Amino acid sequence: MTAANGRDRLVADYIPAGHRTEKTALICHGFMNRKETMGAYAAMFHQMDYNVLIPDARAHGQSTGKLIGYGWPERQDQRLWIRRIIRHNGKNSKIVMFGVSMGGATTMMTSGLNLPPQVKCFIEDCGYSSVLNELSYEAGARYHLPAFVTVQFETAMSLYNRVLNGFYLRQASSTEALHHNYRPMLFIHGSRDDFVPTRMVYQNYHATRGPRELWIVPGAKHASSYQTKPHQYQQHVKAFVNRYVR
Template identity: 25%
Template sequence: MHTDWREVRIQNPRGQLLAALCLHSGPDSRGWVVVCHGFTGSKEGGGRAKAMAERLAGETGFSFVLFDFAGNGESQGRFEDLTLSGQIQDLSAVVDWCGQQSPGPVVTMGRSFGGSTVLAHGAADPRVQAVCTWAAPVRLADLFSEAIIAETGDGRIQLADADGTVDLNKDFLRDLESYDLLKAAAVLAPRPLLIIHGENDDVVPASDARRLYSTASDPKELHIIPGGDHQFTTTSEQVWKIVGRWLNALHGEKCTQGET
């Protein structure tokens, strides 16, 4: 099992330093997997993101990078300034960094709002070989508008979150309206797309995943996880196995098409 994590700092286009953890599989690395956390999340994912990366690095030979978006975790910036456009810039900076470290394909993987980010970024960045989403919302403006509980009067909005409330600038919603994630999914081909969603997700409905799958072109896969919630609390092992098989298939230049 790989446990030699390295802490790095990566500068985004706005001059902020992003905190990242790198797990390199050595000179025979098959490429990079960049993992994006969800809304209000962090790179470690409560320890599960690191455990997943260690497992999959050993099983697939890919190197992994976990990072905090600006304003989250240990990265610089203010959370209230968060936008999807800013997260796309952050992800692009991490992809830049991967290319500077060693050559090889780059796969992006994101959970929840991080999944929305990898879709929007992947559609515009040809350096990305493949994209994987976990519980990614596609009706972004609707989802976040429904979560608004107050407008503070100083150009900010307050949203309900699983751990309470969070404040964001109104620019967050205006920025979301400039993205169409279904169109983004449609232009990813011929790069593979893996869509994973929990059957019992009560934050983002599984219908979002099915809409993504129906819009995307082959090669694509959709896995609706029986009993899976938004966090994949009790089903993470099943998800890891799906991702590991998919990554190994990428190396063999194959991608199974279908829905489960």
């Protein structure tokens, strides 16, 4: 499929359920990962009798492109994948969108778009509140840059990104996108996440306008909630989707 920018070619794996079903999970991977790294999550949904679609984001895996948009331009690609699912499986499709880390942010950013009614709910795992907030955190917490240097860094990065990617970093906000979401959203975050700090999930949780649930996974670090509590993870996801996908 051609990306929303009209240039890049996107590749995805589609795994049909064992029997005909209208339910499909659209799964988004994280930064510098690829569709194959989402196998455990794909298996989880497949065991719940969902079709599964896992795209490689732009500039990842088999998809083409040189620029990574941290979820912001990619949200437009996800809307195209949603339309593709509906064309393939019919107007009675029931779609769950799920993502981890950058994929979680992509999921939240997509939720703010005008989407077809076939999209029933979203699940995000450890996505950041905004690209700018995440970069600022990394600059300060990991590299111990003083505040004035961090501000200069953010400004330079934002201008550079505007030239290359077509948007200022401040625009790429999960929190702002969630202000336009009225569909159900499950938020998952590890209590010991020191890459996307756990506090960000509370900003996102309070921003969404639809039904919402929050699960802080005790002891889990970044993108490791499923590995930390696999049985409970499956239970939370299954209970959530069963409420909204019928």
